Amino acid sequence: MDTGVRQVRAELRKFFTTRMWWGVAIGVFICGAGLAVLFALLAGQGDPQQGGLPDLDTPNMVNTVYTSGLTFAYLLTLTVGVLTIGSEYRHMTITSTFLATPRRVTVMLAKVASLLVIGVLYGLVFLLGAVSAGAIVISTRGFAPFPDTGIPRTLALSLLVLGLWALMGLGAGILIPNQVAAILIAVGVAWIVEPVAALLLGLADWGRDVAKFLPSQATAAMVSQVTTGETVRLTWWGGALALAAYAVVLAGIGSWLTVRRDVS
DSSP states (O other): OHHHHHHHHHHHHHHHTSTHHHHHHHHHHHHHHHHHHHHHHHTTOSOGGGTOOOOTTSHHHHHHHHHTTHHHHHHHHHHHHHHHHHHHHHTTOHHHHHHHSOOHHHHHHHHHHHHHHHHHHHHHHHHHHHHHHHHHHHHHTTOOSOOSTTHHHHHHHHHHHHHHHHHHHHHHHHHSOSHHHHHHHHHHIIIIIHHHHHHHHTTSHHHHHHHTTSHHHHHHHHTTOOOOTTOOOOOHHHHHHHHHHHHHHHHHHHHHHHHHSOOO
16 A cells, blocks of 8 residues: 555656646646636527527536636646656656566556546646636626536536546557657547547437547536537436546556556
8 A cells, every 4th residue: 555655656746846737737727717718708699599608597508618628628638648658658767667666557556546636636727717717707797606506516527527538648648659649649539530520420310329428528418518409418427437438448458558568
């Protein structure tokens, strides 16, 4: 147990002694605050039946205001996850890491635990920006910033979202040996390929039932964001289970390969 705790501390120390952590923190804060203000201002513009956004008296719209920046914030934690293992292989520090702690399983479990902690910390930074900026605009427009008891749950799940996407990044960083390629492919799939696939699948009835299990759709379901058109969504807990499954599979396979893979 002591070895595992020390290893988690070591992983956190590795991350927070670099300049990257505060750069990502600034990016996450800006994503949260900027998108919250934008969606709070756009709420109520247009007919929701024709793709417009509902007004801020709708709890789901308030959830959307506070979580709209997650689309970009989780790309940042996804990248952090890739770099957590990718930089070790790129700079060949993985060898010294395994020499210092010969039990590779302990090392990988420590990386998983540290990424969850990092995800939660970035989630707090994200919520600091999103809730403070979003609540000000919502209040200025004459609406209650917390109109429903489900909103605290949504904010708590936002912390989990960023941690799970970081774990998916860890898996991608192991499965794709080249660090730069891993970042480009992981971000490209999450930002472009997967949303386009969800859009195309949404054109058919059977496709909508498949699309709701994609990571971005599961994320939106977790935080109860506004749906447009005939979008089919999982329940919030169904979205949480689906996203957790992606994280467990990717991080699990990646960790298994790392434990068995030779390093030099």
